[in-house]
Amino acid sequence: MIMICPGCSCLCDDIYIKEGKVFNACRRGNEIFAKYKENRAVARVDGKEVDVDTAIEKAVEILKDAKNPAIYGLDTTVVEAQRIAIDVAEKLNGYIDDNSSFCLGELVEAVLKGEMPTTTLDEVRDNAYVLVYWGTNPYHSLSRHLSKYTYYPRGKKRPRGYDEDRFLVVVDVRRSETAVLAKKNARFIMVDDDAELVDSFVKVAEGKAAKYAKDVGVIINEMKRADFNVIFGGLGLKYGLKDLNQFKEMVKKLNEVAPVYFIPAGFHGNMRGFNETLFERVGHVNKYSFRDGKSGEEFAFTELLKNEKIDAALIVGTDPVYSLPFEVSSKLGKIKTIVVDPRMSFTAKIADVVIPSAISGVETGGTMVRSDGVRVKLEPLEEKEVNDVYILNKIKEGL
Amino acid sequence: MALNPMDIYKLLPKTNCKKCGEATCMSFAFKLLNREKKLEDCKPLYEDKKYERQRKKLEEMLKPLEEATETGLIVDESLCTGCGNCVVVCPVHVEKDPKGAAVGNGPTIDDPILRVEDGVVKVINMQACRRYGKNRVLCVVCRENCPSDAIRFLEG
Ligand code: SF4
Ligand code: SF4
Ligand code: SF4
Ligand code: SF4
Numbered sequence: 001m002i003m004i005c006p007g008c009s010c011l012c013d014d015i016y017i018k019e020g021k022v023f024n025a026c027r028r029g030n031e032i033f034a035k036y037k038e039n040r041a042v043a044r045v046d047g048k049e050v051d052v053d054t055a056i057e058k059a060v061e062i063l064k065d066a067k068n069p070a071i072y073g074l075d076t077t078v079v080e081a082q083r084i085a086i087d088v089a090e091k092l093n094g095y096i097d098d099n100s101s102f103c104l105g106e107l108v109e110a111v112l113k114g115e116m117p118t119t120t121l122d123e124v125r126d127n128a129y130v131l132v133y134w135g136t137n138p139y140h141s142l143s144r145h146l147s148k149y150t151y152y153p154r155g156k157k158r159p160r161g162y163d164e165d166r167f168l169v170v171v172d173v174r175r176s177e178t179a180v181l182a183k184k185n186a187r188f189i190m191v192d193d194d195a196e197l198v199d200s201f202v203k204v205a206e207g208k209a210a211k212y213a214k215d216v217g218v219i220i221n222e223m224k225r226a227d228f229n230v231i232f233g234g235l236g237l238k239y240g241l242k243d244l245n246q247f248k249e250m251v252k253k254l255n256e257v258a259p260v261y262f263i264p265a266g267f268h269g270n271m272r273g274f275n276e277t278l279f280e281r282v283g284h285v286n287k288y289s290f291r292d293g294k295s296g297e298e299f300a301f302t303e304l305l306k307n308e309k310i311d312a313a314l315i316v317g318t319d320p321v322y323s324l325p326f327e328v329s330s331k332l333g334k335i336k337t338i339v340v341d342p343r344m345s346f347t348a349k350i351a352d353v354v355i356p357s358a359i360s361g362v363e364t365g366g367t368m369v370r371s372d373g374v375r376v377k378l379e380p381l382e383e384k385e386v387n388d389v390y391i392l393n394k395i396k397e398g399l
Numbered sequence: 400m401a402l403n404p405m406d407i408y409k410l411l412p413k414t415n416c417k418k419c420g421e422a423t424c425m426s427f428a429f430k431l432l433n434r435e436k437k438l439e440d441c442k443p444l445y446e447d448k449k450y451e452r453q454r455k456k457l458e459e460m461l462k463p464l465e466e467a468t469e470t471g472l473i474v475d476e477s478l479c480t481g482c483g484n485c486v487v488v489c490p491v492h493v494e495k496d497p498k499g500a501a502v503g504n505g506p507t508i509d510d511p512i513l514r515v516e517d518g519v520v521k522v523i524n525m526q527a528c529r530r531y532g533k534n535r536v537l538c539v540v541c542r543e544n545c546p547s548d549a550i551r552f553l554e555g
Contacts, residue, residue, distance in 0.1 A: 014504045014505045015505075016505075021516050021517055022516070022517050022518065023505055023514065023515065023516055024483070024504070024505030024514075024515050025481065025515070025518060026480060026481035026482055026483065026515065026518060027479070027480045027481045027518035027519060028480075028481075028518075029481075029518070030481065030517050030518030031518065034517060034518070125502070125503060139480065139482065139546050139547070140480070143480050143481060143482040143483075144481075144482055144483050144503075146482070146484065147482055147483040147484045147486070147487040147488075147503055148483065148487075148503040148504065149503060152484055152487040152488055152503060152544070153487060153501070153502045153503030154493065154497075154501050154502055155502070161487075161488075161493075161501075162488070162544075177546035177547060178546060180546060181484075181544060181546055183543070
């Protein structure tokens with residue numbers, strides 16, 4: 001059976017398991033399939049083991065009593081569960097946020113609003129010539145990005161693949177593992193200030209002098225040779241620039257001289273799914289307050305927590321105790337916390353209520369959205385009844 | 400840590416005595432690296448006490464040959480992230496598997512040279528590698544495109 005890997009937003013669709021071996025998944029993806037039975041969560045209320053229904057009832061009770069509840073996480077679950085989570089947030093008149101508020105949410109939002117032309121990874125494989133990896137090192141977190149979709153595969157209009165039919169550009173603050181691959185037909189630009197490079201692209205496109213004119217000149221000339229070029233933007237781009245508008249302007253300017261598309265580099269398996277689902281509902285991709293009817297920095301889960309604005313949190317499929325700085329995550333101890341997770345995460349260990357769930361893509365199916373916006377249907381290896389959809393539905397009904 | 404025939408040659412007796420079946424010590428060095436000869440084939444090295452130090456050095460140097468596949472390709476699994484670059488770039492795969500590895504997917508042929516299993520690359524059919532056998536060419540494509548230096552070749 002051919003499976004889809006939920007390990008990252010590449011959602012690779014060629015994974016299979018035979019005689020106990022996992023084929024084609026990268027190291028990160030393999031962990032999910034090979035170790036899914038390990039470290040499983042058990043239903044708990046106040047540290048005592050209970051059955052799942054009791055844990056769900058207790059969760060409902062906490063949420064009903066809360067004055068300022070927030071829902072957080074949801075990047076590794078399916079769209080179907082994300083929708084119900086948004087319903088729950090709405091019913092509670094509370095806050096909802098995912099990891100994208102400190103990841104690539106802003107870039108996804110720009111794409112969803114049509115502020116930059118975008119395309120799919122399948123189109124990239126078949127047509128793209130210049131590939132720019134800006135502020136991202138897919139090596140660790142999106143391991144197969146280059147081999148499956150961009151630089152290495154041979155495509156319809158790029159039959160010789162990386163050999164001759166692609167031009168790779170890597171922009172980073174250090175010589176990353178991806179930068180090392182930029183050898184023949186390639187450029188690596190080490191930047192201290194991304195804004196200066198953005199500025200150089202704009203100036204050179206206008207025929208003016210600029211700091212990075214030499215490299216940028218070569219890249220723009222290569223772009224002009226093709227009818228399809230693409231920029232993948234990552235965290236380095238987001239944090240390297242104070243103002244994303246400058247970057248959007250640059251993409252516009254480049255499109256006056258050659259077709260250049262933009263795709264967010266990538267993230268957790270279904271982060272883009274969360275962004276799109278919330279966007280469809282309220283016109284924003286993350287950090288949303290139903291009470292205020294708007295999105296804002298102050299509604300990011302980390303800010304709410306830091307400023308002690310919430311008294312209860314429903315945390316789905318993410319581990320803030322592990323991933324957030326201690327001065328932020330330690331505040332979880334002061335509020336009521338409900339964790340819905342397949343694994344006994346660090347956060348689950350300190351939570352008031354733990355509801356064990358199924359692993360999306362392995363024990364339950366559903367829809368996820370790839371980094372480029374393509375919707376993918378996941379089929380599970382085995383079906384587990386108590387999954388995120390079941391749990392969130394029960395909570396919704398209970399409210 | 401690439402091995403080269405010159406370094407091996409320097410430690411051989413350099414007498415061109417032909418006892419190993421080769422015309423020169425230099426050609427013996429080449430065959431050693433290609434695993435067509437074994438160090439023991441150089442009789443003087445073992446029989447004459449004065450070569451003992453050199454012999455020990457050679458044995459040390461040639462140790463990695465034992466862990467390498469016959470093409471001289473060594474994968475360090477602890478470094479491999481399973482990115483699949485090597486699988487997709489291998490020219491043999493591109494030719495034989497136009498719908499699989501050539502377009503970025505996992506191999507769809509039964510006997511690929513390299514395949515990602517359990518998250519890391521495994522060498523499963525080295526006979527198909529261009530570095531193998533009589534008409535070998537010194538292909539380095541997979542190593543050149545490995546982001547983590549997980550692939551090495553004995554000869555460098
Ligand atoms: S690149 Fe991502 S989706 Fe593909 S196998 Fe690795 S973790 Fe899974
Ligand atoms: S047997 Fe040893 S010394 Fe004699 S030719 Fe061969 S390598 Fe040289
Ligand atoms: S050396 Fe060449 S032929 Fe052999 S596995 Fe590597 S890329 Fe393929
Ligand atoms: S290119 Fe290197 S890291 Fe990637 S799969 Fe091959 S050996 Fe592993």
